[in-house]
Amino acid sequence: xxxSHYDFVIVGGGTSGLVIAxxxxxxxxxxxxVIEAGDSVLNNHNVSTVTGYGRAFGTEIDxxxxxxxxxxxxxxxxxxxxxxxxxxxxxxxxxxYTRAQKAQIDAWEHxxxxxWNWDSxxxxxxxxxxxxxxxxxxxxxxADYYIDYHGKDGPVKIGWPRAMTNSTMLPxxxxxxxxxxxxxxxxANGGSMVGLTVHPNTVDREANVRHDAARAxxxxxxxxxxxxxxxxxxxxxxIWASNAGSEAVAIGVEVTGVDGxxxxxxxxxxxxxxxxLKSSVLLELSGIGNPDVLSKYDIPVRVNISTVxxxxxxxxxxxxxxxxxxxxxxxxxxxALPSASQIFGDNVSDVASLVNASLADYARAVSKYSNGAVxxxxxxxxxxxxxxxxxxxxxxxxxxxxxxxxxxxxxEYWPLLPFSRGxxxxxxxxxxxxxxxxxxxxxFDQDLSANAEVARYVRKAFHTAPLSNLVxxxxxxxxxxxxxxxxxxxxxxxxKSNYRSNFHPVGTASMLPxxxxxxxxxxxxxxxTKNVRVVDASILPFQLCGHLxxxxxxxxxxxxxxxxxxxxx
Ligand code: FAD
Numbered sequence: 060x061x062x063s064h065y066d067f068v069i070v071g072g073g074t075s076g077l078v079i080a081x082x083x084x085x086x087x088x089x090x091x092x093v094i095e096a097g098d099s100v101l102n103n104h105n106v107s108t109v110t111g112y113g114r115a116f117g118t119e120i121d122x123x124x125x126x127x128x129x130x131x132x133x134x135x136x137x138x139x140x141x142x143x144x145x146x147x148x149x150x151x152x153x154x155x156y157t158r159a160q161k162a163q164i165d166a167w168e169h170x171x172x173x174x175w176n177w178d179s180x181x182x183x184x185x186x187x188x189x190x191x192x193x194x195x196x197x198x199x200x201x202a203d204y205y206i207d208y209h210g211k212d213g214p215v216k217i218g219w220p221r222a223m224t225n226s227t228m229l230p231x232x233x234x235x236x237x238x239x240x241x242x243x244x245x246x247a248n249g250g251s252m253v254g255l256t257v258h259p260n261t262v263d264r265e266a267n268v269r270h271d272a273a274r275a276x277x278x279x280x281x282x283x284x285x286x287x288x289x290x291x292x293x294x295x296x297x298i299w300a301s302n303a304g305s306e307a308v309a310i311g312v313e314v315t316g317v318d319g320x321x322x323x324x325x326x327x328x329x330x331x332x333x334x335x336l337k338s339s340v341l342l343e344l345s346g347i348g349n350p351d352v353l354s355k356y357d358i359p360v361r362v363n364i365s366t367v368x369x370x371x372x373x374x375x376x377x378x379x380x381x382x383x384x385x386x387x388x389x390x391x392x393x394x395a396l397p398s399a400s401q402i403f404g405d406n407v408s409d410v411a412s413l414v415n416a417s418l419a420d421y422a423r424a425v426s427k428y429s430n431g432a433v434x435x436x437x438x439x440x441x442x443x444x445x446x447x448x449x450x451x452x453x454x455x456x457x458x459x460x461x462x463x464x465x466x467x468x469x470x471e472y473w474p475l476l477p478f479s480r481g482x483x484x485x486x487x488x489x490x491x492x493x494x495x496x497x498x499x500x501x502x503f504d505q506d507l508s509a510n511a512e513v514a515r516y517v518r519k520a521f522h523t524a525p526l527s528n529l530v531x532x533x534x535x536x537x538x539x540x541x542x543x544x545x546x547x548x549x550x551x552x553x554x555k556s557n558y559r560s561n562f563h564p565v566g567t568a569s570m571l572p573x574x575x576x577x578x579x580x581x582x583x584x585x586x587x588t589k590n591v592r593v594v595d596a597s598i599l600p601f602q603l604c605g606h607l608x609x610x611x612x613x614x615x616x617x618x619x620x621x622x623x624x625x626x627x628x
Contacts (some may be wrong), residue, residue: 065092065287067622068296068312069326069332070341072097073147074608075595075615077276077331078187082619083216084286087628093288094314095436097144101278106150109220110390115151120144124192124336124496126560131479131501132375133555139373139496140562141334144333145288146273148334149608152562154260154269155392157605158184160454161250162608166444167600171216171572172581177250184248185210187612191264192220198393200389201229201257203245214275215612217259221267222311224463229257231463232393232513235526236337239519240401247396252604254453261608272612289323292316295490297329297345299361306589307361316493327626328590332615335596336483337565339368339578340494343485347585349432356488358480362587363433366576370569371481372602373498374561375510377554379517380469381530387463393522396455396604402516411450414478414505418442421503422535425480428499436478437496437576445476445601454603457513459520468530472517473561473603474509478502498564501555509556511550563607568597583618584624594618 067083068077072095084091097120100106105114115121124139142148167175190209200223209217233243236255244254249313263270280286287608293315300308311324311572330340342348346361348368348599353360400407422439448454459472479502501507514536520528536553573579577600583592596607603610 061323064324064326065090065327066327067091067330068323068328069093069096070312070385071147071272071331071333071337071595072145072277072288072290073142073332073334073595074149074272075611076147076330077145077272078230078496078612078615079330079594079619080286081276081280081330082616084280084283086623087285089327089626090285091287094292094323095145095288095290096293096314097142098290099273100144100146100150101273106144106271108581109262109267110369112153115142115191116140120335121151125493127497129498131498131499132558137498137500139564140334141336144273145277145290146271149271150269150273152608153606153607154262155210155394156248156259156261156396156609157252158248158250158609160252160448160452160601161603162452163454163601163603166448167570170440170444170600171575172570172600175570176579180610180617181250183613183616184609186213187616188213188215188217190259191216193219196569197223200224200226202259203257204259205246205249207416207577208246208249208496215261216263216270216275217261218264219259219392220262221264224387224389225392225506228387228391228463231525231529232321235520235523236395238523239516240395241395244396247394248609252396252589253398253401253453255393257338258392258394260392282498289314289316294333294341295320295344296341298322299345306480307591308589309588309591325515328592328622331591331593332595335371335564335567336496338593338597339483340485340496340627342367342489342578342585344490344567347587351430352484356485358488362585364578364586366569367578368483368567369429369433369480370576370600371483371496371498371564372477372479372566372568373500373559373564374473374475374477374502375506375601376471376473376561377510377514377556377558378469378532378535379521380467380473380535381515381521382532382534383463383466383468384529384531386466391464393461394412395459395461397457397516398453399456400450401455402456406433412451415446417503417505418446421478428480428549429482433480433576440575441601442478445478449476457516458507459513459517463487463529467534470517472513474506474513476602477506477509479506481486498560500558507551507554508547510554511547514550514554563602565599565602565607567598567599568593571600572596592618592622
């Protein structure tokens, strides 16, 4: 029956999956199905409301994945949020649109992913977006941009919220951070991110709604007869052709839908875009992964790739907050992105030496944690590269989000490139059972002390004029909990009891050469398969300094062209 046979079957109608669905269905003679566990959220106010960040948390559209106990972080579990909806996590996220540092994307090519570098991705950052040029009021309030960095007619609308924070705020923040040595960055989206910036959001300014992946890539195209979203349907695993030769050939996906279990057939390809806490799980359930993991649940091994589900990288988020001395209206989009030198000042070379001297230990620990699935030499190479990015390229070391809202002035911050590495693995052959998710937050002391160090920097900023004149008492952590000049252990204990996931998990199906621990190659095809790709945050081999959707949209746009090229040229 036609309703279960397509050329391309995409698992996950989220941020990345909808890009692929849209671009492939531009080809009139191919048929595309998207299997999505969630449903439409077009009329869900928790999604559309521009100031509604957080309202969707804990509702039916939040997967709210639970981690294992975080033994290095005081023991408790963490909740890792992700959207379960047509539009995926872009429907519940913070809407910040910042890309990455050029050197980080170039690193993808340096480690062996031919063709993936800043210059080759840049046209896709632009292709995916449309800048809504700020109004003169918005420019007064600090919106700034270089037109060459931005797309003119791409699907995702980016720009500043209709109501921005009052124009007196930016000059005062700028003066404060200049005193700390941080320059103003007019537009952080050109590959150079360091500085204080007023970044754009993924927002439709005229309609005054969030512009998520569904509004950008799906709803305007929903009438395409060759594009079908199969919603409220859960993918269980990939189904393989029985007479597979040297490469495994996917013929479809087993799903549990409203009518029970069935198969959606794919004559060309299956593309996994279920997110970095799901796509690698689907690979394992389908027999692609570490034989030690699969054999525990009697899953026959189709392709032995021991690193499936390894390399899980996330950041940790904490915040300081203050009483405000004024009433602030509008949606702030101020971010400070200082480099390691700007945070550590004169101590930076000591910190760099300490980190450098620890890289071999980190690599050994990560390999050991994975029972050897991650080779020590590969972990070490990745850490050396990360060290170079932080201390030589001087990419941003932390993001500090400044939030003057109502009568309070709060902040959120996260060190951008932690060294901790975790994993996600199945605990059952039954796809309805949750996997074991362990980000290993604060696995290394350096990651914890980075949090403490950035917290001190944030407090210093709030104590520096003119910002210091805008705020009163410190509400969190507060001088009682963490006194002025508190020692590092006191800051660290506060961090451990207050941090949360920064909701940026990446790396669980890394794009890397196979002998370097990769799960997918530079065409995003899973090694050992003929026609299964992963296109979502799982494939990012390293954490980024930007928020993720910008890069995911660009990666999915480029992936769409790679896929099309295979079939039409
Ligand atoms: P997703 O967008 O999560 O898509 C995966 C899709 O697959 C989902 O729709 C899901 O329902 C579906 N799915 C999963 N499993 C199955 C299955 N078995 N069967 C069928 N369907 C399935 N990024 C930014 O750029 N800016 C921000 O301000 C920002 N803030 C964030 C705030 C929060 C609270 C969170 C959680 C994330 C935030 N991020 C932000 C990160 C960013 O939104 C995500 O990294 C990104 O959206 C992930 O895209 P993806 O394509 O990898 O997966």
